[in-house]
């Protein structure tokens with residue numbers, strides 16, 4: 309069964325501001341797979357991004373594909389995506405879900421689903437993907453891990469421990485079962501079609517601050533659910549920020565931002581549809 313957790317306007321805005329964007333190598337890895345395995349007559353015509361959110365991957369696709377459609381069940385996410393995509397004229401955003409993707413049969417070269425497939429009914433999603441893909445089209449499913457934190461160039465065990473304690477502590481009861489698939493890097497997903505490949509070599513690397521990490525965590529669905537149920541309890545992210553500040557030895561009243569680098573590891577699953585229907 310599909311699950312909906314990203315419907316709120318405020319949540320969409322946090323998502324848009326703070327969630328990671330993808331490196332160019334991700335698009336390169338997808339298009340290389342398509343060149344090697346998909347005999348598409350018209351090249352890179354059209355891509356559809358399911359669960360597009362505020363358009364993180366959709367916008368990147370627009371540089372390689374003539375027409376791109378972002379599809380999501382959240383009107384709030386779609387509105388943010390439209391607002392952030394003013395200058396890209398080859399993207400449209402449409403309301404839809406994995407069971408009703410609003411595009412014609414056999415019309416699409418590439419279907420992507422980034423950091424969203426665990427929320428979908430996977431079997432129904434694959435049926436719809438098969439309907440809309442052209443023969444020899446490509447399906448790309450993308451996810452990424454929780455961040456690892458580096459301080460002054462080194463992996464920092466204390467910062468990472470504190471961050472992980474958030475999920476084994478206050479947020480634990482609010483973690484949806486569906487995210488197990490993500491935690492296991494989508495190893496439990498079997499993509500359709502005979503030609504399949506995985507790429508685990510890519511990372512999202514970002515120079516940020518402790519505040520940036522906490523802001524990004526505020527867009528996680530578990531935190532949003534926690535806040536909804538516990539409006540009067542201490543905010544676990546405010547506590548996390550204080551603990552992280554102490555961990556690297558700064559004074560609590562310091563106004564300096566603590567600079568860190570984060571790395572999320574990407575997992576990319578690719579499949580090429582058979583050339584004959």
Ligand SMILES: C[S@@+](CC[C@H](N)C(=O)[O-])C[C@H]1O[C@@H](n2cnc3c(N)ncnc32)[C@H](O)[C@@H]1O
Nearest residue numbers: 310314359360361380381382405406422424427
């Ligand atoms: C974690 S966000 C991922 C957003 C973006 N693709 C990215 O890479 O950051 C998951 C998105 O999936 C959408 N979603 C959840 N269930 C869906 C469904 N059944 N059909 C389409 N989109 C769905 C949510 O509204 C949300 O925008």
